[in-house]
Amino acid sequence: SGAPGSRVLITTRNVNVSRTSGVSEANMYQLSCLSDEDSWSLFKQRAFSGKSSDDYPELVPIGWKIVRKCKGLPLAVKTMASLLFCEFNKDKWEDILRSELWELTEGKDKILPSLKLSYHHLPSHIKPCFAYCAIFGKGHVFDKDRLVEMWMAQDSITTTARQCKEDVGRRYFEDLLQRSFFQKSRYFDSFVMHDLIHDLAMFICSGDCCEVVDGKLSSTSRVRHLLCRNERDFRRLLSCGCTDDLLKSSRTCYCVGDSMEPDDVDGAFFMKAMEGMFMKMKYLRVLHFLCIPEITELPDSLGNLKHLRYLHIYASGLTTLPESVGNLLNLQTLRVETPELNGLPRRLKDLVHLRHLCITGDFLGLTDSMGNLHNLRTLEVQSDKLNDLPESL
Template sequence: MGGVGKTTLAQLAYHDDRVKNHFDLRAWVCVSDDFDVLRITKTLLQSIASYAREINDLNLLQVKLKEKLSGKKFLLVLDDVWNENYDKWDRLCTPLRAGGPGSKVIITTRNMGVASLTRTVSPYPLQELSNDDCRAVFAQHALGARNFEAHPHVKIIGEEMVNRCRGLPLVAKALGGILRNELNHEAWDDILKSKIWDLPEEKSGVLPALKLSYHHLPSHLKQCFAYCAIFPKGYEFKKDELILLWMGEGFLQTKGKKRMEDLGSKYFSELLSRSFFQQSSDVMPRFMMHDLIHDLAQSIAGNVSFNLEDKLENNENIFQKARHLSFIRQANEIFKKFEVVDKGKDKSIRRDAPTNGLPDKFANIV
């Protein structure tokens, strides 16, 4: 997922002296969402030949790049690749095949589909940081130290902040940077209680980084993902359970004889391969969303999806737009939970709406 440290790890390897001495040539290209073969080829050639900026013909660029790479052992890093078009990938690789034995291409991506398209060896999926390492990253950026020992008055809230990062170094760095040299307990508490989308984008960059994954989803997957905002944080769900919910919402439109369950399984696998879901159990496969991915779903769903466990303010105004509600069932508390729903119901809806006593807009309750 975004922010787990793929680019940082690739940079560490790329700039290591042992790596520098091992290869004849090295080049780094930040690809991002525009997989323009001409631009990438030109950037590669520019890194080893200054005259490349004067050439704008792809064929000529590839001829020149092939000449430069011929027989040379090179290292190429393609950072942040989203392209799943094999023809574009094959076209880019044409001059690279002239490289000498031992040449390497490293690709960073959030999409396992990209890894399947480009790989010649097994992918190396990064895991989240351990709690100790995450604490060290956060404390380094917030306090210039590796822990909270020298600042006991913020230690407890600092540990809560580290737990909130859930092992993502991007978040640990961003939250630490916002609190850099800020030792006021109230300031730390404000950041801890802030939603991820309330953090200043110019300082954190967390939500934009996560949103990039969402923007690359096709429209049919966007609505399926946003719907998952109804789940509580940390909720473990079954694949078949979620697919049935999608079916009930009409998200799975099939043609011909294709079963909705099969289409839902395909959608689920695509979201899983893009790290929107994570497997939480090997025995009886269950899945969940990382807390930050859950925040992303909530920010996208806006006022449409709600979990009634959340502590919401101005409920009457918020629930005017609600379409999807969920709650954790507990004995003797159901009526109390739905008091907030009654406050927000639209007075213009007909009182005889056939939805078990609830207005149409709240009929879709999980």
């Protein structure tokens, strides 16, 4: 609250952060690693699923050896315990203990061997789903259902004819959550990755994910997934002269963060740059972006993204969507958040593969042709002027 007597607590893994914040050495507290006993206490709570370790005497000595290999690091202990959660097979525990990955040094990538080991033992069908999460910046809070929809857009969820992709994707998510790759955030019903877990995802991606920082790309390799942390970097992405090969190879463009200041925008430039980008990113599957207030409509070239499966737009000034949206025949998820939206395109009925439609706007109603969306599973509409839904739904 800033009242007299208030204190600020800074937590960091980098001592230089404390120093640049003006904290004296005397006021720094260096956390030590967990003792073997504390590590074992943390490990057995998770690994034995609330049961007593005394009921599994053959596993206790193996567990102690695994704990000591974690070297007192809480995240490593928790991850190993999650890997063995409800797994009471002695051979499985010994397989983890004898893994050659323990012998790897941390190296320049700063990835703990225990985390590499935990990833190594992920089911093969879940590995690409975890690696894709590198698209989120460190500390980024994400929603479970939206992440599952993005996995679906990348064809990362394997199902049989009778299985629902969303249900299978949620099971993938719960598996990663149970194994401590994800953790609940302080915000309601949302999640986050530990910084070290995010480092692991970036290591697994090996250059497929690229962040735009001050108009520069963090990787020069053949990028598959682009991240912009704010709208300013998104604009710089549009103007940085990216090669056609880079844009053509992109499968994800994910822009999050704060909007630009009003005096730092150029609506005409933004519109023209978006039009050119949409013409080039022909193989894009996921597009998540913010739009500056001066933009009231999107370019028709949006319809050029024929492979797009997931589209999420946040734009405070957007009043309409182009009719070319009807060309996005592979679209599965459409999320539009704009308080000024005064209507939906007539060709929305052509999106026969659409499964999730979430719209916020200022429109009067939905058309009867919405009944053509036979694959629709989720319909969320927020508008103060909306009185009823069409009978065709």
